[in-house]
Amino acid sequence: MTPEETRQVLHVAARAEAADGTGPLDEATLLEIRLRPDDVRGWVRPEGFGLLIEDQIHLCVDPDQRDSGVGGELLEALLTDVWPRRSLEAWSHADHPAARRLAARHDFDVVREMWVMRRPAAEPLPPLELPDGVRIRGFEPADTDALLALNAASFADHPEQGAMDEAGFAERCAESWFDPAGLLIAIDTTSGADGTMLGFHWTKIHDRDHGEVYVVGVSPASQGRGLGRLLTLAGLHHLHDRGVREVILYVESDNAPAIRIYRDKLGFTHQQRDTHVMYRR
Structure with missing residues (x-):
């Protein structure tokens, strides 16, 4: 153009x-x-x-x-x-x-639906209680390679997120909304403070009123330990501390396990008008 x-x-x-x-x-x-x-x-x-x-x-x-x-x-x-x-x-x-x-x-046929779910920040959050051997901290540049590898593994079946490479990551880090403190990294500290990356929660603040659960990824080897909910909750606390009025997230409409966590454990809701539809011909 x-x-x-x-x-x-x-x-x-x-x-x-x-x-x-x-x-x-x-x-x-x-x-x-x-x-x-x-x-x-x-x-x-x-x-x-x-x-x-x-x-x-x-x-x-x-x-x-x-x-x-x-x-x-x-x-x-x-x-x-x-x-x-x-x-x-x-x-x-x-x-x-x-x-x-x-x-x-x-x-064109409907082939995919993505939900936007919302949570008012006025609703109290459950306390964040980290299990032994897990630490959550902000992103550091030295985390880049491990984060991209974990992202590719955890989103191997996701057509957009799983394809993010170093250039795409750098483009997003250059955006005005990027805050390394809002890219939360979960570390296994059983082998030392600089241990294995278990997962991450990348939050995003759109404006003073709206924050987003942008991306939550958990290493396939670490799944089943409740780290997805833990990282999501850590990011929600981060966004609430920044003073946003509402937090949104995007989730595939057929991802029932994730929707149950967001709805039943973390207080997110969805309305039909907040449905994004993909068509294919």
């Missing part, structure tokens, strides 16, 4: 987020637009845009232009150019009825 098209995309996306309460572009897409615009193909108009990044479509219509056929026109232009040379995926970053209708008209 050209710089002017990039500005237009970000402008329409900001207007859509203000209208919907949910951004139409996720973090990875925004990084691509900002850092690698030459890798983004764009069908950009003042009324909206369609983007293609690898095999993923990102489509958005300005709030004032909805129900005028702009979304269908943009999608048809994109499909005419690239289909049937590849399979395609598209996220709806909320379960919009208009997105479902557009997907059905163009033979």
